Amino acid sequence: MYSDAEREIRKCRGCQMHASVQRAPKREMIPVTSPWPFHKWAIDIVGPFPEAPGKVKFLVVAVDYFTKWVEARPLATITGKQMINFVWENICCRFGLPGKIVSDNGKQFAENPFRAWCKELQIVQIFTSVAHPQSNGQVERTNRSIVTGIKTRLGAEGKSWVKELPSVIWAMRTTERTSHGHTPFSLTYGTEAVIPAEIGMPSQRILEMNETTNDTELLVNLSLTEERRNMAAINEARYKKKIEGYYNAKVKTVTFRPGDFVFRNNEASRQEKQGKLGPNWEGPYQIREAHQKGSYKLATLDGKAVPRHWNGMQLKKCYI
Numbered sequence: 104m105y106s107d108a109e110r111e112i113r114k115c116r117g118c119q120m121h122a123s124v125q126r127a128p129k130r131e132m133i134p135v136t137s138p139w140p141f142h143k144w145a146i147d148i149v150g151p152f153p154e155a156p157g158k159v160k161f162l163v164v165a166v167d168y169f170t171k172w173v174e175a176r177p178l179a180t181i182t183g184k185q186m187i188n189f190v191w192e193n194i195c196c197r198f199g200l201p202g203k204i205v206s207d208n209g210k211q212f213a214e215n216p217f218r219a220w221c222k223e224l225q226i227v228q229i230f231t232s233v234a235h236p237q238s239n240g241q242v243e244r245t246n247r248s249i250v251t252g253i254k255t256r257l258g259a260e261g262k263s264w265v266k267e268l269p270s271v272i273w274a275m276r277t278t279e280r281t282s283h284g285h286t287p288f289s290l291t292y293g294t295e296a297v298i299p300a301e302i303g304m305p306s307q308r309i310l311e312m313n314e315t316t317n318d319t320e321l322l323v324n325l326s327l328t329e330e331r332r333n334m335a336a337i338n339e340a341r342y343k344k345k346i347e348g349y350y351n352a353k354v355k356t357v358t359f360r361p362g363d364f365v366f367r368n369n370e371a372s373r374q375e376k377q378g379k380l381g382p383n384w385e386g387p388y389q390i391r392e393a394h395q396k397g398s399y400k401l402a403t404l405d406g407k408a409v410p411r412h413w414n415g416m417q418l419k420k421c422y423i
Contacts, residue, residue: 137168141167142201144165146166148209155263155265161179162178174197175272204229230412253267284335290331359420363390364386365420366420397414400412
């Protein structure tokens with residue numbers, strides 16, 4: 104009798120739709136890596152910012168997974184054509200064609216002309232799950248650093264964020280990264296950039312700079328670039344293993360199989376009216392496909408496919 108009562112209580116539609124959202128991770132972390140520099144890029148759009156001269160109010164940002172090199176450009180509009188121009192001019196013309204581009208499901212990336220352009224150049228597109236920015240954590244962390252850097256430099260003087268952007272990007276390119284222990288600049292060019300601090304208080308390499316031996320010393324630096332990159336890859340793997348262990352310790356595993364019924368997080372899907380009295384979950388839906396990395400394709404109860412992939416963090420079991 105008790106099990107029957109429990110089963111019936113679980114089926115309460117109102118209780119299920121207004122149940123609290125659990126924040127504990129449901130799947131173990133799967134680290135994302137790149138086999139060599141400039142092969143795999145993460146790309147995202149930040150904004151809107153306060154409108155600057157030229158009516159720019161958005162920022163498109165790209166980060167190389169291996170070196171952590173950052174490219175960014177302020178934009179007035181964020182169309183697929185603008186994304187093509189950015190990737191071509193800031194990535195392809197500087198570092199060669201990328202093998203993969205990771206982005207969210209924004210129409211600028213997921214639809215033509217950008218999608219057709221990537222297909223033509225054989226660039227593989229990887230789309231993150233809806234409302235799950237952790238899937239593209241590389242560029243999300245960079246976005247936060249850029250916004251924080253801009254706000255710090257603006258202060259209370261009312262400067263233009265566009266004018267401060269190059270200084271913020273420069274700082275990110277010349278700052279040692281915790282994950283691999285090198286600066287993006289050194290992994291890209293094989294030598295460290297000369298920064299203003301080395302001029303005010305001359306560093307050893309500035310004091311000992313000799314034009315007759317400089318070429319030889321630069322060649323030595325460049326010959327060590329491959330070794331430096333190999334060490335960076337080892338350090339990166341070790342760092343991600345440590346983070347992975349910390350993250351996975353908090354995991355409460357929940358998996359779904361094709362045919363299972365689920366509710367979808369209403370904050371992510373925005374299907375139902377939100378607000379203080381709005382439901383936390385909406386649906387139900389049926390799992391159509393289950394993918395290895397914890398993302399799922401859904402279908403409505405009448406069999407109609409739901410667009411995009413949905414991460415397990417945005418789903419909960421539905422009792423019918």
